[in-house]
Amino acid sequence: MDDSVEELMRKISGHDAVVFSAGAHGTGMDKTTLIDGKGLEKAAAAATRAGVSRFVLVSVFPDALRGGGAGEGFEHYIKVKKTADVHLTRTGLDWLIVRPGTLLDTPGTGRVTAGPAVECGDVHRDDVAAFIDTALHEPALNRVIVELTAGDTPVADAVARLASSAA
Incomplete structure (x- = not known):
């Protein structure tokens, strides 16, 4: 959450792939946006700069908790994850999105x-x-x-x- 793209790039450099499985785990909508959304964007940019083209994103199943009264926080999470998916698909990375x-x-x-x-x-x-x-x-x-x-x-x-x- 706090690392810059440059700091992440240094951490990613030399690896064969990035698996982005970070999550805010119900800590609030602000952190969801920072971790699940902006964090993915920074990690993808860092991977690109580091020359690590293989990138796996653990996303969310589109039907998860639908119709179960999940609440505003979960709906925000679903939207942020979808935006992250879209962002990754628009990069030049060799991505795989897994929706468990x-x-x-x-x-x-x-x-x-x-x-x-x-x-x-x-x-x-x-x-x-x-x-x-x-x-x-x-x-x-x-x-x-x-x-x-x-x-x-x-x-x-x-x-x-x-x-x-x-x-």
Whole structure:
């Protein structure tokens, strides 16, 4: 939140990729804007300046908590995340946007449902991390948005299927 683009650039320099998974976690709309919105913009600019073209953004599932009376703060979060998605897609980076369903803190299963559009559902944080780890090594998953929930497909197979359809 406090780092300048130049400070982030120095931290990013020499790495193969950036995974932006920062979040304000309900600390208020101002921090949501600074972290989830402006933070993404600074990180993308820093990655560009550092010559690190691979950039993965952990976003939000578009249907998350819809119709559940989530409140003004959550609606603001959804709007900021969407603006961040749009910003990233307009950069020259080799981006991948991952939109996980409702995150679960229980141990993952190693199985997911992944695609450009899937039904809303839960997903284990472990499985989101495993998906990103595998996707980082798949160059065909470039400039695509993937929605991700718990499912029956092993993570490696899900990534391979997406890569073959993206190629």
